[in-house]
Amino acid sequence: MTGVLKHRLFWPSAALIVLLLGNLIFTPHFFSIEIRNGQLYGSLIDILRLSAPLILVALGMTLVIATGGIDLSVGSVMAVAGALACLIVVDNPGLSGVLLACVAAVTLALVLGLWNGFLVSVVGLQPIIATLILMVAGRGLAQLITEGQIITVNSPPYRFIGAGYLLTFPFAVIIAAVVVAFTALLTRRTALGMLVESVGGNPRASRLSGIHSRRLIWGVYAFTGVAAGIAGLMATANVSSADGNAVGSLIELNAILAVVIGGTSLAGGRFSIAGTVIGALLIQALDTTIYTTGVPAQTTQLFKAVVVIVICLIQSPAFRRKVLRTVPA
Amino acid sequence: MTSVLAPRRRAWTIRKYVPILGTLVLLVIMYGIGIVNYEGFYNTQILLNIFIDNSFLLVVAVGMTFVILTGGIDLSVGSVVALTTMVCATLLNDGWPAPAAMIAVLVMGALLGFLMGCVIHFFEIQPFIVTLAGMFLARGLCYVISTSSISIDAPFWKTTAQERIGVGTFTITPSVVIAGLVVVIAAVVLAWTRFGRTVYAIGGNANSAMLMGLGVGRTRIGVYTISGLCSAIGGLLLSFYMSSGDPLHAIGMELDAIAAVVIGGTLLTGGSGYVLGTVLGITVLGLIQTIITFQGNLSSWWTRIFIGGLLFVFVLLQRAVVRRTP
Amino acid sequence: MAETTPILEMRGIGKRFPGVTALDGVDFRLHPGEVHALMGENGAGKSTLIKILTGVYDIDDGAIELDGEPVLFSGPQQAQHAGVSTVYQEINLCPNLSVAENIYIGREPRRFGMISFRAMRAKAAELLGSLGIDIDPGSVLAGHSIAVQQMVAIARAVDISARVLILDEPTSSLDAGEVAQLFRVIRDLREQGLAIVFVTHFLDQVYEISDRITVLRNGRLVGEFRTAELSQRDLVEKMIGKELSALESIEEQAKPQLRDPSPLLVAEGVGRTGAIAPFSLTIHAGEVVGLAGLLGSGRSELARLLFGADKADSGELRVDGRPVTMRGPRSAMERDIAYLSENRRTEGLIEELTVRENIILALQANRGWARPVPRRQQDELVAKYVEALRIRPADPQTVVRNLSGGNQQKVLLARWLITEPRLLILDEPTRGIDVGAKADIQRLVVSLAGDGLAVLFISAELEEVLRLSHTIVVLRDRAVVAQVENTDAVDANSIMNTIATGVTA
Structure with a gap:
């Protein structure tokens, strides 16, 4: 039993389950899932579907944080990618146009990620500062693309990315699942995950062991850019419009929160993809719960603030020493 | 020995001013561009309007300057500004007298900053994550009060909103006067008090500062308290400007404040910079907006792109200055 | 020098940390107007003693008297107020502030609550002048050389409390001219009656400046000597000691002399300014080359250049007869060179990863991320080395942080051995580990060399170096001073002579 309690996914999973069970009080049918017109419906499905962009962004953030960095620009990258895609789709609403839009948007997101990685790994800027630049400029860039308007697209194939269903499952969830699986394979079936953890855990020792940390870090920021780009496609497709200001707003904070809840330390090192996914689901479940209970949706920020502080305090060696009086592990 | 040292020393004293000189040059160039290209730009009122429209941001950025000088960061300022406007509006509508409401929000802002400072100092958690939580917290509290304006x-x-104070043939608002006072007090505190010098010492080398027997903890908590207080003052000025409290006020203001501080020549790693630089930084941001307005065919989003670009240039400039440190 | 009453007396000082006795019954006394060198190798207890003196640590046993009064310092501030100040090697000043501010910050002259910079600069100029330091007090500290910064730190310390001044390795990054400047200031202060504790690794400097020497070894007092009455040779012997080894099980001189005629690695005039003077060195396959020398003599610096961990700024390196430019550790690893670094925690282990992951790290780094070592092969390799090196606990999934020092060291050894190196550089592999693990590692070195591996072996323990090496390279004050064949004629005495004098016996 203590083994279960000590497993690092125990507490986030338990919190998620308790939160979902708590919903039964307000919504007795909360757990019911039904199939209408060959599509899954239900609150749980909604939570899954709505959390897809956050899962993607948090996935990239997990790797960045594992290297000991941070990426504040993910929200802006989402907005830029979404804006570019909508700009293309608005004139080519067909399938080929949508495909072109996706490729273009993800490529642009990749370039932005490479830019961040360049500043961090080659120029040697602190990650928080390096990504702050794109965080500020990216919003402007997104609005430049949309010319300050909200681009509304009328393209069923594009809408499908965010709101469509494939084999009874929401397509966004499938994309997210595929990217999660891909990332898990990429990091755990190759040596990538271990090398990333090594660089984040002890950069000097990693260098002396012959690891090319520069390339690794660069790659991780590039990956985060791509993940944010796909998330931007989803978010804009879901509402069939791109608003340079609103897309991905505050998502960097939610993503960091998801990563931290999932048990990855902000100091870098060990990371957990499963933990991050649970963290992202927990955040979305919290949003949904607050919404269904009728409390103003934005007050979830209060809860998030409390959660961040509590988790960081528990992770803080100084706090354990001074308040809990236990020796940090 | 002196003869050997003299040229190096001079180079170093100049190097200390490189970022702020860069800002000054930039400012002159931008102003020149404005005057040459746009009719009516030379009017001094244009410059004064920058301060009228940005007085709250200036005050917030002054608080941010203290924090960044110690090598920290405060992401909560925008939310605290918004919370200040909300609390202030609520208290006034509940019939509190104006002075009592103002004092209450100032105390609240300072207290929030103080608490964040305590968590940062005593539990050794990164300022970035603590103030991020503070940002969530303050914004969440806004919505608890009300979801609408x-x-x-x-x-x-x-009266404060409509009041104009004449300066020769030009006018400013009381808010500008308050912001000016804050700037002067901050500059004096940083330059000539023990607290202010300790702020610089911590930014230079916090460990040394501690071994030198300076009150590192006290000072570190102090700068976040000051930042909270400045955010509250900024919130008051914004409520004068907007005549409302709104949970949507000041979203992203932390970025503008950080940008102003950095463009004003303060090192993000701490230890070097001036409040005067922050004033210049705010002026640069204001001039960008003004030029874009005068240009007419440039849209407002160019502001963000310009600010991002300037951030990039100044961060690189800082990097070059710091890298040559032995 | 007349015998005065000591200003500071420490008696029977004992300090224990979990699992380690850092100091045991150490006496130390300090007279006004003397420079007192505190000497000892790694783990001798010098830094613990200084930390006790400056109030960073409290003591478990013993008593401290300052000016005849019993004292107990609870922190650096209190020690400073009582008259004990310390200047550290890594200068604890703020580089962004002016010289005058660095001297007076926290104690600035004020008028109406405002700092009077004019008065501060005037005071600073006077103080610096009295120490014979001619610099502008208004200038930024970072613009000055390390030596000047060091002197500013001394000025600050002296101005706060002019009774006991501790200089902790003040000269390690200074050049000869700067050392002379610093010594001039130290002599002035001695004239003024200050009691000065001087910690250094440079023997010449000890003899140049100090009046008295206290030697510590393994947390115990070896003795207090007048510098004039202690030869360099004796000093070295007292520092290194002749340890009665519990490791006699390794047969003396079982070194097979099947040296490959063509050298594996040749260094010619390789050096790095400020780290180690240009040196030449040849290593053959099957040969153990031992580096002997005191702490700070440039042992690790030499090793780091061969591995590419630091870049050499002179000389040429050849591996297999071909010139090599070391661009980083990878350049060395591609040529089958491995380096076990001196500092396990900061430069070796990834503490939160498992034993298995730590062991395969270097091999994996060499293969690149895309070609993972198959899990089965990993398990086999790891199991093999866990068994061969007797790593305990024998569970490869244990987080490496939870292992003892000796087992952690074996994990790092395994990390390099599975890369199948041809040259293995071991930097203090037996430091701070238990006797059993130490014997294991020594036996391993012998057998590896027997298998044709070249080993560069660095150790502070002469006996160990003598027992294992074919060739001994002696370092002193950041330069190679001798290279000797380890024949029967060579013993600890002759090596100690070389370390002490820089001349081959």
């Missing part, structure tokens, strides 16, 4: 009808706010 609350207008302020208190007579004092009405």
Whole structure:
């Protein structure tokens, strides 16, 4: 039993389950899932579907944080990618146009990620500062693309990315699942995950062991850019419009929160993809719960603030020493 | 020995001013561009309007300057500004007298900053994550108060909002005067008090500062308290300007404040920079907006792109200056 | 020098940390107007003693008297107020502030609550002048050389409390001219009656400046000597000691002399300014080359250049007869060179990863991320080395942080051995580990060399170096001073002579 309690996914999973069970009080049918017109419906499905962009962004953030960095620009990258895609789709609403839009948007997101990685790994800027630049400029860039308007697209194939269903499952969830699986394979079936953890855990020792940390870090920021780009496609497709200001707003904070809840330390090192996914689901479940209970949706920020502080305090060696009086592990 | 040292020393003293000189040059160039290209730009009122429209941001950025000088960061300022407007509006609508409401929000802002400072100092958690939580917290509290805007009808706010103070043939608002006072006090505190010098010492080398027997903890908590207080003052000025409290006020203001501080020549790693630089930084941001307005065919989003670009240039400039440190 | 009453007396000082006795019954006394060198190798207890003196640590046993009064310092501030100040090697000043501010910050002259910079600069100029330091007090500290910064730190310390001044390795990054400047200031202060504790690794400097020497070894007092009455040779012997080894099980001189005629690695005039003077060195396959020398003599610096961990700024390196430019550790690893670094925690282990992951790290780094070592092969390799090196606990999934020092060291050894190196550089592999693990590692070195591996072996323990090496390279004050064949004629005495004098016996 203590083994279960000590497993690092125990507490986030338990919190998620308790939160979902708590919903039964307000919504007795909360757990019911039904199939209408060959599509899954239900609150749980909604939570899954709505959390897809956050899962993607948090996935990239997990790797960045594992290297000991941070990426504040993910929200802006989402907005830029979404804006570019909508700009293309608005004139080519067909399938080929949508495909072109996706490729273009993800490529642009990749370039932005490479830019961040360049500043961090080659120029040697602190990650928080390096990504702050794109965080500020990216919003402007997104609005430049949309010319300050909200681009509304009328393209069923594009809408499908965010709101469509494939084999009874929401397509966004499938994309997210595929990217999660891909990332898990990429990091755990190759040596990538271990090398990333090594660089984040002890950069000097990693260098002396012959690891090319520069390339690794660069790659991780590039990956985060791509993940944010796909998330931007989803978010804009879901509402069939791109608003340079609103897309991905505050998502960097939610993503960091998801990563931290999932048990990855902000100091870098060990990371957990499963933990991050649970963290992202927990955040979305919290949003949904607050919404269904009728409390103003934005007050979830209060809860998030409390959660961040509590988790960081528990992770803080100084706090354990001074308040809990236990020796940090 | 002196003869060997003299040239190096001079180079170093100049190097200390490189970022702020860069800002000054940039400012002159931008102003020149404005005057050459746009009719009516030379009017001094244009410059004064920058301060009228950005007085709250200036105050917030002054608080941010203290924090960044110690090598920290405060992401909560925008939310604290918004919370200040909300609390202030609510208190006034509940019939509190204006002075009592103002004192209450100032105390609240300082207290929030103080608490964040304590968590940062005593539990050794990164400032970035603590103030991020503070940002969530303050914004969340806004929505607990109300999800929509609350207008302020208190007579004092009405008069302050409309009041104009003549400076020769030009006018400024009381807010500009308050912001000016904050700037002067901050500059004096940083330059000539023990607290202010300790702020620089911590930014230079916090470990050394501690071994030198300076009150590192006290000072570190102090700068976040000051930042909270400045955010509250900024919130008051914003409520004068807007005549309302709104949970949507000042979203992203932390970025503008950080940008102003950095463009004003303060090192993000701490230990070097001036409040005067921050004033210049705010002026640069204001001039960008003004030029874009005068240009007419450039849209407002160019502001963000310009600010991002300037951030990039100044961060690189800082990097070059710091890298040559032995 | 007349015998005065000591200003500071420490008696029977004992300090224990979990699992380690850092100091045991150490006496130390300090007279006004003397420079007192505190000497000892790694783990001798010098830094613990200084930390006790400056109030960073409290003591478990013993008593401290300052000016005849019993004292107990609870922190650096209190020690400073009582008259004990310390200047550290890594200068604890703020580089962004002016010289005058660095001297007076926290104690600035004020008028109406405002700092009077004019008065501060005037005071600073006077103080610096009295120490014979001619610099502008208004200038930024970072613009000055390390030596000047060091002197500013001394000025600050002296101005706060002019009774006991501790200089902790003040000269390690200074050049000869700067050392002379610093010594001039130290002599001035001695004239003024200050009691000065001087910690250094440079023997010449000890003899140049100090009046008295206290030697510590393994947390115990070896003795207090007048510098004039202690030869360099004796000093070295007292520092290194002749340890009665519990490791006699390794047969003396079982070194097979099947040296490959063509050298594996040749260094010619390789050096790095400020780290180690240009040196030449040849290593053959099957040969153990031992580096002997005191702490700070440039042992690790030499090793780091061969591995590419630091870049050499002179000389040429050849591996297999071909010139090599070391661009980083990878350049060395591609040529089958491995380096076990001196500092396990900061430069070796990834503490939160498992034993298995730590062991395969270097091999994996060499293969690149895309070609993972198959899990089965990993398990086999790891199991093999866990068994061969007797790593305990024998569970490869244990987080490496939870292992003892000796087992952690074996994990790092395994990390390099599975890369199948041809040259293995071991930097203090037996430091701070238990006797059993130490014997294991020594036996391993012998057998590896027997298998044709070249080993560069660095150790502070002469006996160990003598027992294992074919060739001994002696370092002193950041330069190679001798290279000797380890024949029967060579013993600890002759090596100690070389370390002490720089001349081959």
